[in-house]
Amino acid sequence: MTNLPNTVGVGFKPEHFDEIHARADPVGFFEVHAENYMGAGGQPHAHLTALRNDFALSIHGVGLSIGGSGPIDRDHLGRLRTLCDRYEPESFSEHLAWSSHGVDYLNDLLPLPYTPETLALVCDHIDEVQEALGRPMLLENPSTYILFEQSSIEETEFLREITRRTGCGLLLDINNVFVTATNHRNDPRAYLAGFPMGAVGEIHLGGHDTEDLPSGPLLIDAHRTAVADPVWSLYAEVIAAYGPRPTLVEWDNDVPAWPVLQAEAVRAQALLAAKGVEYGRAS
Numbered sequence: 403m404t405n406l407p408n409t410v411g412v413g414f415k416p417e418h419f420d421e422i423h424a425r426a427d428p429v430g431f432f433e434v435h436a437e438n439y440m441g442a443g444g445q446p447h448a449h450l451t452a453l454r455n456d457f458a459l460s461i462h463g464v465g466l467s468i469g470g471s472g473p474i475d476r477d478h479l480g481r482l483r484t485l486c487d488r489y490e491p492e493s494f495s496e497h498l499a500w501s502s503h504g505v506d507y508l509n510d511l512l513p514l515p516y517t518p519e520t521l522a523l524v525c526d527h528i529d530e531v532q533e534a535l536g537r538p539m540l541l542e543n544p545s546t547y548i549l550f551e552q553s554s555i556e557e558t559e560f561l562r563e564i565t566r567r568t569g570c571g572l573l574l575d576i577n578n579v580f581v582t583a584t585n586h587r588n589d590p591r592a593y594l595a596g597f598p599m600g601a602v603g604e605i606h607l608g609g610h611d612t613e614d615l616p617s618g619p620l621l622i623d624a625h626r627t628a629v630a631d632p633v634w635s636l637y638a639e640v641i642a643a644y645g646p647r648p649t650l651v652e653w654d655n656d657v658p659a660w661p662v663l664q665a666e667a668v669r670a671q672a673l674l675a676a677k678g679v680e681y682g683r684a685s
Contacts, residue, residue, distance in 0.1 A: 403538050403571030404493035404603035406431055406648035407458055410670045412663055413652050419449050421660040428660075429667045431458035431492070433650050437465045440481040454489050460604065460650065461486060463496040465507075468527045468541070469514040470500035479534050486535050493604055493648070495540035495573045496531070498524065498561070515550035516560040528568040540603050541565075542573040545581040545610075545623035558596040571603040574647070576640065577633050581610050581621040590636055599644045607637060607670060608652035626655035629666060638673050646677045 409430025414422075422428045432453050439446055453459070465478060486494060499511035514520050532539055541564060543557065555563075561572060574597065583590035609627030613620045629637075629651065641647070651666045 403540060403601070404460075404648065405458075406460055406492045406604060408646045408648055408674070410649045410651065410667045410674065411458070411460065412667050413462075413650065413654060414449075414453060415653075415657050415663075416445070416449055417657060418660045418663070419452075423452070428664060429457075430671075431460060431648070431650075433460040433462050433652075436461050436463040436482055436485055436494075439485055450489065459489055459491040460493040460495065460648075461489065461491040463494065464511065465501060466496050466527075466531065467500045467502040468496050468531070469498055469512075469520070469524055470502055470527075471523065472502070472504060474527050474530050475502065479531065483534050486537065493540060494535060494537060495542055495604065497542045497544060498564075499544050511544060513544055513546040513548065513550075515552040516555040516557060517552055518554070521555065521560060521563060525564055525567045528564065528570050532568065532570065538570055540571045540573040542575050542606065543578050543582075543597075545575075545578040545621075547585055547620070547622075549586060556596070558593060558598065562598040562601075565598060565601040570601075572598065572601045573604045573606060574599075574602045574640070575606040575608070576636050577606065577608040577610055577629065577652075578623060580630070580633050580636060581623050584619060584621045587618070590632075591639070594636065594640060599640075602644075602647055605637070605640070605647045605649045606652055607633060607649065607666075608654075624655060625652050628653075628662075629669075634669070634673075637670070641673055641677060646674045649674065 407430055411431035412429050414432040414434050497511050501508050579590050607629045608625045611622040611624040649670050653663055
């Protein structure tokens with residue numbers, strides 16, 4: 403599923419490049435969004451080439467629309483294949499979500515109903531992606547804000563069946579678990595108890611926004627704050643119960659200074675260290 407080291411990485415931001423290179427072992431690995439590197443050259447590829455020489459790499463897609471009702475965009479998939487062939491990342495991942503319909507593209511990751519029909523469609527799309535890339539991928543559980551009356555399959559069972567049919571792995575985003583459970587007034591620990599942990603190849607940790615509505619709190623998966631304490635607690639429980647997994651700290655908006663982001667990685671690493679995982683690069 404993935405060859406990432408069992409350490410902690412962060413999402414790479416260009417403004418951190420100089421400080422990363424000034425330090426011997428800033429983090430265990432880096433992750434980049436595929437769509438930011440689909441051009442042929444320029445500074446983005448100069449930075450990524452330099453990072454790839456020294457660190458393990460995870461490429462994270464946000465634009466394949468795997469959960470969409472239409473076909474996979476073959477041009478987009480071709481650009482993704484070129485990128486993966488160029489950098490040979492230790493992991494590639496995408497979302498259980500959709501973001502395009504016909505020629506229209508929506509700059510968001512939207513949920514889908516969980517039915518036998520959508521299950522078959524998502525599996526077909528994953529089969530196509532894995533065959534095109536020549537590698538297994540990880541599929542990330544979504545943050546959701548609505549529920550569909552048509553859904554007849556629990557999300558954890560939907561994900562389990564996808565892994566069984568396609569052989570793909572899973573990316574467990576624990577912030578997404580907390581956001582979704584809070585929005586739908588469910589228990590995140592009950593969700594995690596049903597999650598197919600044996601298929602998890604990477605964990606994501608990120609921050610969220612909170613809006614206080616008359617009906618109760620609404621959490622938004624914003625990736626512009628530090629990881630919240632309840633998410634840290636869930637992460638510690640997952641690691642203690644199921645063992646360490648490669649873990650990424652995401653902070654994509656209102657990007658902080660490098661020491662702030664690195665401190666988040668150090669906090670995650672302290673939890674892994676309790677399970678005997680050493681810190682530092684493992685490329």
